Amino acid sequence: MSISLRKHAAMFLAATFTVGSMATFGAAALDQPTAVLSSTLNHSVGTVLTSAEISNAQQAMAKAKASALKAQEEAAKKAKAEAAKKAAEETAKKEAEIKAAATKTAYNQLVASAATARPVAYSTTYLASDAIKANATALGNYKLTFYDPCVECNGNNLALTATGTTLTEGRTIAVDPSVIPLGSRVFIEGYGVFIAEDTGGAIKGNKIDIAVSTHERANELGVQYANVYLLK
Numbered sequence: 001m002s003i004s005l006r007k008h009a010a011m012f013l014a015a016t017f018t019v020g021s022m023a024t025f026g027a028a029a030l031d032q033p034t035a036v037l038s039s040t041l042n043h044s045v046g047t048v049l050t051s052a053e054i055s056n057a058q059q060a061m062a063k064a065k066a067s068a069l070k071a072q073e074e075a076a077k078k079a080k081a082e083a084a085k086k087a088a089e090e091t092a093k094k095e096a097e098i099k100a101a102a103t104k105t106a107y108n109q110l111v112a113s114a115a116t117a118r119p120v121a122y123s124t125t126y127l128a129s130d131a132i133k134a135n136a137t138a139l140g141n142y143k144l145t146f147y148d149p150c151v152e153c154n155g156n157n158l159a160l161t162a163t164g165t166t167l168t169e170g171r172t173i174a175v176d177p178s179v180i181p182l183g184s185r186v187f188i189e190g191y192g193v194f195i196a197e198d199t200g201g202a203i204k205g206n207k208i209d210i211a212v213s214t215h216e217r218a219n220e221l222g223v224q225y226a227n228v229y230l231l232k
């Protein structure tokens with residue numbers, strides 16, 4: 001009987017040890033095995049174990065082991081999911097950084113490029129890019145009119161702007177300087193990059209007069225509306 005007792009005592013120790021190691025995996029999993037084991041151990045100290053006690057201890061040990069295993073698996077699963085989420089977040093962050101750098105480069109190139117003489121006409125080539133939207137100052141929707149260096153449009157036919165430059169189609173726009181400072185580089189969606197280098201009596205607030213070469217073309221282009229961005 002004493003050999004059998006030692007054998008069972010060892011079993012209880014093993015069960016207790018298993019339950020003790022459960023602390024790592026959460027209190028909830030411990031409740032039942034601990035209760036069963038405590039009861040069994042209290043009754044068995046210095047006495048002969050009943051078959052029910054042995055059965056309880058065995059069941060408790062089996063439950064504790066199963067719970068520990070399950071908790072371990074769940075912890076591993078959770079850790080794996082967290083690692084995957086973190087990796088995805090890192091990737092997204094890096095991609096966003098690369099995209100931001102690319103749009104910044106594209107924007108800088110646009111700002112540095114010359115606004116030169118070219119025929120003015122609406123084109124989808126000049127829709128606002130992500131680079132512009134991310135970096136320029138959006139001024140809102142503007143009313144666009146068109147003018148040329150004739151007496152009727154300009155008061156004289158000298159083709160001189162308010163800033164002393166030669167009125168040039170594809171570069172010159174007249175603005176309200178209290179809204180868009182003279183010398184600014186302005187992106188007009190659908191029309192491209194211009195330089196604010198002229199003013200006009202009727203050009204107040206969100207209105208821009210775009211210079212073209214002839215009175216006929218000014219009439220043809222009429223009145224338009226477009227989103228305007230201040231580049232610098």
Ligand SMILES: [Zn+2]
Pocket residue numbers: 147148149150151152153154214215218
């Ligand atoms: Zn004219």
